[in-house]
Amino acid sequence: MxxxxxxxxxxxxxxxxxxxxxxxxxxxxxxxxxxxxxxxxxxxxxxxxxxxxxxxxxxxxxxxxxxxxxxxxxxxxxxxxxxxxEEIEEAKVAEAVARAQQALRQKELGEEEQAATAALLARSLAQLKVKRRHRPG
Missing domain, CATH: 2.60.15.10 (F0F1 ATP synthase delta/epsilon subunit, N-terminal)
Known part of the structure; x- marks a missing residue:
């Protein structure tokens, strides 16, 4: 094959x-x-x-x-x-998600900062999804 x-x-x-x-x-x-x-x-x-x-x-x-x-x-x-x-540290990533969500809710970010924060949030959510989906037990 x-x-x-x-x-x-x-x-x-x-x-x-x-x-x-x-x-x-x-x-x-x-x-x-x-x-x-x-x-x-x-x-x-x-x-x-x-x-x-x-x-x-x-x-x-x-x-x-x-x-x-x-x-x-x-x-x-x-x-x-x-x-x-196995490289993903769930607690750190969950903390990053919370910080990014809070920053986006406050709406005090400039356009570039908002885009960067949204991208960080998307990457962090992807990590959490992978880690939680494949968690043992």
Whole structure:
């Protein structure tokens, strides 16, 4: 069976480069599943959960906003955040969510600050969703 080479790239560098059987990520129009031999496509990525399946094993990451380039043998995701589920500190992220929500409610932010805070909130909510969905027990 052919495989799909996946690369996840953030401003810090390459977070992951691996061959997989299938990848699922949050696209602008909903969840996208990518298998080998996919039609070429460039699409927007929204904050959410990335799932990689290879040989019966699954890797889960929270990813931020960005773009995905898909070809028959490759998926490249350029995004502003990529964290493995086990790297997410739930208490710190929940605190960041609360602070961002409070800042947005006060409406004292300038336009740029509001956009940055909204983006931070989206990334933080994606992390919480991934962490809570895959919590043991």
């Amino acid at each position: 052919s495989q799909l080479h996946v690369e996840i790239v953030t401003p810090e560098g390459v977070r992951l480069a691996q061959d997989v059987d299938m990848a699922t990520f949050p696209g602008e129009e909903g969840e996208m599943g990518v298998y080998p031999n996919h039609e070429p496509l460039i699409t927007r990525v929204v904050p959410g959960e990335l799932v990689l399946q290879a040989g019966g094993a699954r890797k889960i990451m929270a990813i931020g906003e960005g773009f995905a380039k898909i070809s028959a043998e490759r998926l490249i995701i350029l995004c502003d955040m990529a964290l493995y589920e």
